[in-house]
Amino acid sequence: MRPEREVRVVSDEVPGRPPQGGLVHALHVPRNAKAGAAVGVGLAALAYLFRVLELLGPFAGTQQYPLLGAEGWFAVLAFVLASSTALLVTAALTLVSAYRLAKEV
Numbered sequence: 001m002r003p004e005r006e007v008r009v010v011s012d013e014v015p016g017r018p019p020q021g022g023l024v025h026a027l028h029v030p031r032n033a034k035a036g037a038a039v040g041v042g043l044a045a046l047a048y049l050f051r052v053l054e055l056l057g058p059f060a061g062t063q064q065y066p067l068l069g070a071e072g073w074f075a076v077l078a079f080v081l082a083s084s085t086a087l088l089v090t091a092a093l094t095l096v097s098a099y100r101l102a103k104e105v
Contacts, residue, residue, distance in 0.1 A: 026097075027094050027098055027101065029090070029094055031093075032090045032097065033086075033090045035090070035093060036086040036090035036093065037086045039086065040085035040087075041082050043082065044079065044085070045082075047077075048075065052074050
């Protein structure tokens with residue numbers, strides 16, 4: 001005698017999924033991004049002011065800066081410094097949040 005075969009029917013129902021923003025919310029990414037942006041902009045503004053306004057006196061080896069001038073080039077560098085610092089601080093704070101969350105589990 002042969003055992004009867006079970007007939008399986010594929011369901012069109014999609015299983016329930018957890019909310020998509022759960023991990024982002026648990027790791028406090030928006031808060032970390034705001035803190036990172038604040039630190040990055042602050043550091044870039046400070047570096048820009050020290051260099052362009054020569055708060056510590058003139059820098060040795062003054063050069064010529066085509067197209068944008070010294071202020072323009074240092075504004076571009078300040079933007080790069082701000083964005084990279086913001087990314088670094090955001091990543092570090094998020095890693096700290098992930099570590100704390102992992103310790104709780």
